[in-house]
Amino acid sequence: MTNQEIYDLIACFERSSLQTLRLSRQDFSIELSRGGAAAAAPAAPAAMPAPAAAPAPREADGEAITAPLVGTFYAAPAPDQPPFVKVGDRVKKGQTVCLIEAMKMMSEVPAPCDCIIEAVLKDNGELAAFGEPLLRYKPC
Amino acid sequence: MLKRVLIANRGEIALRVLRACRELGIETVAVYSQADAEALHVQLATQSVCIGPAKASESYLNQTALLTAALATGCDGIHPGYGFLSENADFADACAAAGLTFIGPSGDTIRKAGSKSAARDLMRAAGVPVTPGSDGPVSSVEEALAAAESVGYPVLLKASAGGGGRGIRRCDNAQILPAAYAEAKAEAKACFGDDEMYLEKLVLAPRHIEFQVLADRHGNVIHLGDRDCSVQRRNQKLIEEAPARCLTPALREEMGQAAVRAARAVNYEGAGTVEFLLDADGEHFYFMEMNTRIQVEHGVTEMITGVDLVRQQLRIASGLALDVTQADIHLEGHSIECRINAEDPTKNFQPCPGQVSFLHFPGGAGVRVDSCLYNGCTLSPYYDSMAAKLLVHAPTRLEAIRKMRRCLEEFTLEGFPTNAELSYQILYHPIFVRGGCTTAFLDEHLPELLDFSRRVEEHEEGV
Numbered sequence: 001m002t003n004q005e006i007y008d009l010i011a012c013f014e015r016s017s018l019q020t021l022r023l024s025r026q027d028f029s030i031e032l033s034r035g036g037a038a039a040a041a042p043a044a045p046a047a048m049p050a051p052a053a054a055p056a057p058r059e060a061d062g063e064a065i066t067a068p069l070v071g072t073f074y075a076a077p078a079p080d081q082p083p084f085v086k087v088g089d090r091v092k093k094g095q096t097v098c099l100i101e102a103m104k105m106m107s108e109v110p111a112p113c114d115c116i117i118e119a120v121l122k123d124n125g126e127l128a129a130f131g132e133p134l135l136r137y138k139p140c
Numbered sequence: 141m142l143k144r145v146l147i148a149n150r151g152e153i154a155l156r157v158l159r160a161c162r163e164l165g166i167e168t169v170a171v172y173s174q175a176d177a178e179a180l181h182v183q184l185a186t187q188s189v190c191i192g193p194a195k196a197s198e199s200y201l202n203q204t205a206l207l208t209a210a211l212a213t214g215c216d217g218i219h220p221g222y223g224f225l226s227e228n229a230d231f232a233d234a235c236a237a238a239g240l241t242f243i244g245p246s247g248d249t250i251r252k253a254g255s256k257s258a259a260r261d262l263m264r265a266a267g268v269p270v271t272p273g274s275d276g277p278v279s280s281v282e283e284a285l286a287a288a289e290s291v292g293y294p295v296l297l298k299a300s301a302g303g304g305g306r307g308i309r310r311c312d313n314a315q316i317l318p319a320a321y322a323e324a325k326a327e328a329k330a331c332f333g334d335d336e337m338y339l340e341k342l343v344l345a346p347r348h349i350e351f352q353v354l355a356d357r358h359g360n361v362i363h364l365g366d367r368d369c370s371v372q373r374r375n376q377k378l379i380e381e382a383p384a385r386c387l388t389p390a391l392r393e394e395m396g397q398a399a400v401r402a403a404r405a406v407n408y409e410g411a412g413t414v415e416f417l418l419d420a421d422g423e424h425f426y427f428m429e430m431n432t433r434i435q436v437e438h439g440v441t442e443m444i445t446g447v448d449l450v451r452q453q454l455r456i457a458s459g460l461a462l463d464v465t466q467a468d469i470h471l472e473g474h475s476i477e478c479r480i481n482a483e484d485p486t487k488n489f490q491p492c493p494g495q496v497s498f499l500h501f502p503g504g505a506g507v508r509v510d511s512c513l514y515n516g517c518t519l520s521p522y523y524d525s526m527a528a529k530l531l532v533h534a535p536t537r538l539e540a541i542r543k544m545r546r547c548l549e550e551f552t553l554e555g556f557p558t559n560a561e562l563s564y565q566i567l568y569h570p571i572f573v574r575g576g577c578t579t580a581f582l583d584e585h586l587p588e589l590l591d592f593s594r595r596v597e598e599h600e601e602g603v
Contacts (some may be wrong), residue, residue, distance in 0.1 A: 070191045070205045072212060102208040103238070127212040129190035130205065131174055 001028055007063050015140070062118050064133035065109060071090075071102035073122040073134060085117045090140065097135055100128060115139045141458045142166050142217040142241060146210040147181065149221030150200060152512045152529060153434070154181035157219045169213045171206060173199035175520045180512045189215060193520045199226045202230050207238050215243040217457055223524070226433035227254060240327075243457040245409045245432050251404045253430040257404075266405035268398045271417070271426040273340035277285040281318045284339055288317060291341040299328030300336040307331060310342060343426060345578040346417040348372065349384050350431075350448070351399035352441045354464075355408040356456045362466045363396040364445045367374045367437055370577045371566060373489070378582065379563060380437035381476045382444050385575030386422045387535060395425055402430060411438070411453045420578065422563040422593065436479070436529070440512060443475035443533040473533055480528040480550065482519050484516035484557040486590060490581055494556035502547035506533040519556065527558060541567055565589045 013021050013032045019103040020033040067073070075083040075098055085097050097117070115137040122134050143323040147154045154170060158181055161168045173424065175194035175219070182188045189209040192199030199205065199545055201224055210218055218235050220226035233247035233322050244250070253259055260270050274287035277300060288295045288311065293475030299307025307328035309320035321337065327334040352364040368384035369377045387395070399414040413435050415428040438449045447464060455458045497517045501509045511528035513519070519527055534540040548564040566572050566589060571581060 069208075070189060071208050103204045105204070127189070128211070129209075130192045130199070131190055 001025070001030075005028065011063065023024050061135045062138040063112075064121070064135060065097060065112065065135045067100055067128040067130055067132045067134055068109060069100055069102055069107060070130045071100040071107070071128060072099060073124065073128045074099040074106075075122075075124045076089075076118060083120075085120075085135070087117055087119060089117045091115060091117060091137075109134065110138070113139050141460070142215070142243075142454060144169060144186075144215045144408065144499070145217040145219050145243070145454070146206065146213065146215040146240075147185070147219050147221065148173065148200065148206050149205050149224055149226075150179060150181065150512075150523065151175055152510045153221040153223075153436075155512050156510055157221060158184055158447065158448055160454060162218075164451060166452055166454065169209065169215055171209055172198070173522070175522050178517065180514055180517070180600070181227060194520070195225065196208075196523065203228075203234055203471055204229075206238070207234060209239055209323060210235075211238060212344075217454075219243040219245055219453070222432065222433050222436060222595075223301060227431070229254065241457050243410065243453055243491065246407075249406045249408055250432045253344060253408075253412075253432050255570040259430060260427070262405050262552075263402055268402045268414075268427045269425060271340045274338050276337050276338045276602070282323050284337070286313065286337045292338075294342040294344065296340045296342045297324045298338055299324060299332060300338055301328065301332035301334040301336070302572065307337075332348045343417045343419050345386070345420045345580050347386060347422075347423065347578050348377075348415065348428075349387065349418045350415040350435075351394065351396055352415050352438065353399050353403045353408065353412050353414060354449070354462060355403050355410065355412070355453050355454070356462045357409055357459060358461045358531055360462045360465075361400050361403050361408065362462065362464065362469060362561045363399045364441050364447060364449075364469055365471045366392060366395065367440055368577075369437060370579050371572070371582055372509065372579055373582045373586075377437065378559070379476065379478050379566060379572075380440055381474065381537070381540070382440040382473050383474070386418065391425070398425070405432065408432075410456050411449050436526070437477055439508060439529060440475040440477045442565060444471045444473060445469055445509065445533060446472070473535045474537040475531060475533045476540045476544045477531045478544060478560070478563040479526055480530060480551070480553070480563075482525040482556050482561050483559055484529050485559050485562045485586075488594075489559070491521070491525040492556045493525065495519075496553060496555045498554040500550070500552040501528070502505065502530065502550035504544070506543060507531070507547055508533075513553075527553070538573075540595070541573060561593050566593045568592075 019081055022031045091111045093113045094110045097111050100107045100110050117137050119136040122128055143426045145161050146169040147157050158168050169189035170181045171191045172182045173192055173194050191205040191209055192202050199529055221407055225231040226244040227245035227250055229250040232250055233240040235242035250270045264270050271328040272291040278284040278287055283401050287496050297309045307324050309324040311317045311320050325337055347370045350367050355361040366384045367380050369380045371379040402414045411434050413431040416425040417428050418425045427461045442449055459583040482493050483491050499513055499515050513527055533538050534543050548560055571577055
């Protein structure tokens, strides 16, 4: 399962009315639950310990805003100005969160929805490949 | 010498360029689309950058993404491979404008060689034979009839602005020409908004003979002999060989010199190919087009000349002079290449990509395999279906044919159908063995070749 598929799964889960979701495949298993209510999950087969190797997603992992094109990542509109967003900021859908420069053209990257910024994953001036996560956010 | 090269391509040619770079001590930056994240060239490059989604127009054809990646990773050169942007004059210009060396000729040269009508005029002026035809456009039925009479039927009426087979009519005699002229003119007007027509002699059952050229910035232009690529289907080459069996030493010499004149006429730089049609008598040759890039089948030339063409491209782009002269070029033995495509000849060559569950390549002396496949990899459905190129080199043509048959017997790919069996049947076909294939061979004999395979299968089932 790719990271993107996990993100998609999380998004679907959040939109649903499910409390918990458990998915097992041959070499992989994932469990999602709402509001720390995992303990309330009904009748989990107690005799089946979770496979130790299963890479459980970190609970804190939100969705990520990814680079829409390959280019240089800039957190601020200009070198002498404050960044567009800081960790913990609440942003509106469509608000610019960073810039990507490709061949002297600046592209503004908008927030996909109303959300809280949880992490900035790139350094200022670093090359971002297409589809690479730039900022982690939590919808609100 | 170039220090770090971005390889703006994928598949086996990306790997081919990467290997040449590594042997010259040049660092490599691979680019890839999201569909190619696990491709071999990505894994073997010094570093790699994802430049876009699977769709080629947004990744491998995305000039901005390629230039951005090249500049951000500190490259000084870009190798375009073949296909994609390799013959895009604007991209060559954009590289130069960004301070990057485009490993190929200048945008200007690509434009001159690429335009069909302009190239025809240039070549005629340089003394390279072109298919006989009208001198420029024909403006009436009477002029067309006169031109056709002078070059001899059959002829092709072509729209000057034409392309993609539109605005073209074949005329076998003077009776049908007036009607065909009117039709083609109307179609050209409708399709291109321009109804200017010209006329060309149609070369029946020609052979496709091409010459490899190398040209540096210091005025040295040499040719590295010929390739016969007549075994093709709808302009898709299947088997290529070098040297062409049908050329006499005198004709080879004459065509080679014409190829060098063609390259000089467009101020060529780098590795290029001049394609000719050779008529059925094997006496007259006509300039068809010039390809301003490395070609898929360059390997057969490397096998018989011992010259590494991609290495030469990198040297030339670095401003170095050719380290071989025309006198150093000797054609040794015979080489054959079979393209292995993920397509099913029994189902009208339908592409059938998939996962490679088991793979074994042939080996041994005089065998070369260029491929991006590995056990467990997936051949993606987004790009062309070529999976591997098998090449052999032997002292004589017959030995090369036998070696290639042996290679195809050894070659094993499980996971999806390929055209390997069809190539195997061609290598046993009497016309191929005698060296008699024209560009019409595959179309004419396809049912018979497929029937061979079917009967072999039935026989095996019976046993």
